Amino acid sequence: MKKKIQAEFYTNKSYFYFGTLIALLSMLPQLFFSPNSTHTTYLLITLVLLIMIPKFSKILFSIFIIFINLSNILIGHIALHWGYALADIKPRIEVAFLSPIYETKEYMTHYIDYRDYALVFFSIFVLFLLFKFLRHFTHSYKVFRIIGLGVFVSILLAVTFYINPVREFEPFSVPCEVCSVMDDKKKIDQIMQKREEYISHLKILKANKKHQIYDKVIVVMGESANKYHMSLYGYKFPTTPFLDSLRQSRYLYVFNAIAPTNQTRYSLPIDLTEANVHYYENRYFHSCSILTNFKANDYETYWISNQGRVGKNDSSISSMAYEANLSFFANLNYLEAKTDEVLLDYLNKLQTNPGKEMYLVHIMGSHSDYVNRYNTETALFKNAKNIVEEYDNSIHYSDYILSQIFERFKHEKLLLIYLSDHGENINLENNGHGFLPPFKDEYTVPFVIYSNVKNPRLDELYKDNKKGYFNLENFNYIVQYLSGITNHKNLSFSHDVMAVEPSNIFNFDELEFYN
Template structure:
């Protein structure tokens, strides 16, 4: 049997992986990636020649090419952007990404190399589509295939599948996607069953003061302390908070355990930590507050993408009252000032004497220019401290700093609303992770493959009312340099909120006199201070 020449189009994606991969894929994984993609190409090629009818053959050939070209593009563009193979953890984050974040990726991470790869892989489709409407000699005379030949092809295809299953699970993106998707759905169901309900079996022997209390926990988004005036940044991005700096406890050596929202908040807001990634039962600080007699509120300015759709939404669903302000994705103007009147309404409500209000900001999330009103567009010229002085770096840094300026206004406004209540209260503010904004490398955004300091180093600050300080005593100002990971925030939250439970450890409260500095683990296994 003669393989028709146009059948060789199916091997073009493999040729692109070989040629482009030589320059993009690191040498230690290059050969394995080629073998894995070659096996996948062979299996698709074998499948296509099983069809005798020229129309079906042509259609299968086009679909086979699109399949191979798509995964060649994903593989090469991921290597080009991050320098590492796409992993199950990356796929996990992708599954949680909505259309807005996908658009952010496309708008910020496409470059000349990416466009070239796209062109190389797309143009053959036009030639292949002609085969759907025009016969050639091969298509006019379907080849007779002997039984043994068909058996050989079938065994070869099964051999390809076996090789992928045994040796190339990680390198084969379709296989990895299917298996990771199954794991993802299982994990999500477990989270729903454990965390989306008001109470948790993880908390027992709970004690809490039965006095009027109002606590506000503000969760920032993509906000790195590297661009905050409070932490020594050269621009005045925190004028409002700087005015009351003497009233704040500012922690200046705090990290997040991950640099993606879903993986970070799963640990920061629950009992999941580096020692026990999947505690059974697991519980969140929202459930703890519920069980301690508080009325809880989850006030979010991020799109929920449908109830129980994202992990932060699952965790927030345990609150007594839930309010999602944003219904648009990240490509639209979303301002955190919209949360202020809602918080004011909650604070005025006297039906509950014990309240914990969780405020999830849009913060400084890409696209930065969509996070602040025009009146906050203060920074328009190049920053003198900017390491990379090209046009995109200048524009994006200015936008990020303007978003930081507006974030400063929002946090201060939240504090003033709480101050006017004149009650027993505190406000805690931290960010889930930061962004690299051309601070240490020529890069914008966040990912754990680069995992730079601005991505991991986040703000953590506290404001306490006079009544709170008079009751519990003032917090020493000389503790700001304590090294701390937000992975222990449940214990800090419990201690500050006058809650105790079985397993509570005051030494994990960064503000406590018994605080013990521990290894700060990131990405589940790396010691941040030794990497």
């Protein structure tokens, strides 16, 4: 038997070495990006299995090699651009499925670079080797065929006994994660409908009208605004001339705050409902947004957004939007996103209402690709030379949008609030949000409040901010408290923030800045 095995090995030596080389090259990228020793061990076991497969089945070997090389491109892209601290790309797949067409297009333009091309070419090279292997290499295995199949089945059974590799470990979990996301999308529609029904039966007690001193309450929700790129917060370039001018008056309050998470799809529900960093899902599904709270207190409510939506009930943001008396989305999956000026046009078309109104204005702000977020004529840097200047131009443009909203309502008893869903990492080499592990820059957001009516509660809030930065996970309480529709400010000074999805909680103070 020993002589037969030796004879088979030497007879098929080229076949063995070439198949092993293809298996090793296929697993190399994922071994390089592997986030922990447990996952590395699993990948090494997979490598052994791959080496065994061609001994008994070329077809099965080809299927595995093609699948792994395709997954290398996806996992490698995430690892290179966003971090791969956990072997779980499901949140990234969810974002892709819920993104409108223009956002997907801009993402591919902005975040696909030479490293991705290198991964693609590497995978093509490996698949070329596989083609050569299938066409030019044959074997005469008999004993090795049985040994290979036996080892393959034994290892597979042993691994499956302890874990479910298809569902728990990448790359083989990727198809299951895609199916899971698609299944989740179907469930979300049912869940959101139940949330809508729950809200419709909520009984909200009206507040005492003597505390309600504003006729117009406007919350402008920015996008990807990093306060350290705002001159209002000490930045070296005059990116916020309008807010800077308001600061000269006694009406503008500038706060120190952090965003609760680095993803829009979680930050907006946390900002606007009773959900928070540690208790997201259940509290979101069983609470209304501030739109319903204001509506119950006789405010006409508006959700005005320059961001895309997928459908009425298939995302947490859309669900909140339809709590308003009137909702408007400027970008409905168009190939090209409009600048935020489109919201000004819409506001100007609305009839003047002498009664109480509450607006939630969700701007495109500084969402990448930054160069598409401003008009060149009004830009701070007319010929932006790099991505930092493009980002600064987007901040400057958001400041202009705020000035125009202010002009429309400045003669009313006005409460105007500006904050951002999350921050942004800005660097010449790389930028964005949603990294894992995250950076401080993804949470350092502006939080400014203008009131042309004397409000002791606002002065009190400003004093509270001296004790430490606010976590905007309780922003919904703050805006209701300042508006007088509740007497509970319920501030959060928590240092805990969410990254990418609810299961990832970090202490903000322990994070590093991106630069």
